[in-house]
Amino acid sequence: MTDKPQFVEERGQKVKLNNLCSRGKSSLRQKDVSNDGPYAVYGASGLVGTMASFQNAVPYVAVVKDGAGVGRASACEANTSVLGTMQALIPSEGIDRDYLLHLVRSLHLGDGFSGSTIPHIYFKDYGKLPVRLHSPAEQKRIVDIFASIERQIKVSKQQLDQLDFLVKSRFIEMFGDPIRNPLRMSVSSVEELAAPIKNSMKAGPFGSALKKEVYAESGYKVYGQEQVISGNQFLGNYYIDKEKYEQLNSCKVMPGDVLISLVGTVGKVLILSEDCQPGIINPRLVKITFDKRKIFPEYFAIAFSLESVRSSLLGRAHGQTMNVLNLGMIKKLKLPVPPISRQKEYLNFVAQVDKSRFVAQQQIEKLQMLYDSLAQEYFGD
Known part of the structure; x- marks a missing residue:
């Protein structure tokens, strides 16, 4: 696990978030995504299709602005677009895109939303929030530290994916694929x-x-x-x-x-x-x-x-x-x-796999705690 680094620079000057970024374009609807070109279009859950044109020409941060996952931020590459449920944030000159990403995540913009009504957040509101601005050199150092943590989280998540694949493969082996190749039962x-x-x-x-x-x-x-x-x-x-x-x-x-x-x-x-x-x-x-x-x-x-x-x-x-x-x-x-006895046999196998899943999940939680602690140190009051 990455050791918590010593913070050496001054904590950075306080500015408003809208000094570090501006609104990009995010007006597409799902039905507008024509899948007729090479340029990616992203939604709240990831890639949703492609188009022959794009709305944002530079690397940027996308924030879910309504619905499930409101406030969640992700990094998007140049020459891509996002659906209207997302807000594109274009970094200002001298602002590292990934630094902006981690800063926005530290704001926890989606906190406090749940229930049945659809939550909304708007850049005109959260753009006024005070944030810390570090020098370009310190931005790079902070980004490198978070990148190291995220690489380790990715490895543990890959382990979870492999275990998930094992569980599903065993299901198909025992019971067949319900849609593509069901066994005779x-x-x-x-x-x-x-x-x-x-x-x-x-x-x-x-x-x-x-x-x-x-x-x-x-x-x-x-x-x-x-x-x-x-x-x-x-x-x-x-x-x-x-x-x-x-x-x-x-x-x-x-x-x-x-x-x-x-x-x-x-x-x-x-x-x-x-x-x-x-x-x-x-x-x-x-x-x-x-x-x-x-x-x-x-x-x-x-x-x-x-x-x-x-x-x-x-x-x-x-x-x-x-x-x-x-x-x-x-x-x-x-x-x-299948008969209940066969279901029990399969679920006993799943229980054994879950022991390994628990270890990987614990590692992810520890790394996430480190990430959150550093985000508070670098970006908090």
Whole structure:
């Protein structure tokens, strides 16, 4: 692991963020991406296609400005474009693009957003935030330090990818590919394997979305995309009171429920553990309660994550700037359903792989803590 370096330069002068960068172009919709040229177009989840032209001619930083992942910053190369859900930030003269990237990340622009309403952040607002400006030489030193940490994180993430590949390869070996090459065994739709599948798009007296005024400071948890995308059920600080909770029976969750994201970063899965907080799902999720006499939630989650299954579903997802899944797509998905004993055999194999996954994940968390500590030292007050 990289040792924490000694900080030698003065902490830098305070300036506003808009002194270090300006707004680039970011007006494309998903349907504008024609895939007719060599120039990349990026969205909140990465590359979304190509075009024959580009909007930003120099290397820049892109910030997710609305929806899931709001505030997340990434580096983009010259001669590329971003969707309208992103804000392109063009570095000013004398500002290293990657220095700007780490500085913007240190601002945690997405903090405080969760719940069912779509969050928005605007450069006209956060561009006024005070930040620290270091000399060009110090910018380079800071960038090199963060690059070293990120390389080590990348290695650990590659280990996780390899373990994930091992788990999925074993699934296909035992049960076949559900879409491309299913083995001869019982096949059932998700709808046949579960209790009635619910989401909160029509959440009783609260309409098609849980409005801000519904939320309370404590009470029953509201599970949203933040938890599902991160894989951490304990994140988030949105709640509803007991009275409203009792009116939303169809949206209530319990241990073992499978939550799936429907909008934006679609198809992400979270299985609620035994120590999950009582609560409900928000309108951007669907919950599935499987009959465990037929299928284990963990088996479903791995089957659902297979590339062929995701491609089949996402190929039918729709939307202008964000992908959208609907309940019908998920209910009709057919999966091989081996005997419970075979599912247990497979999940025992997965449990062994998870031990190695835990070690790699711990290394990533330690490196991320180092990154955050240095970001506070270099960019904080």
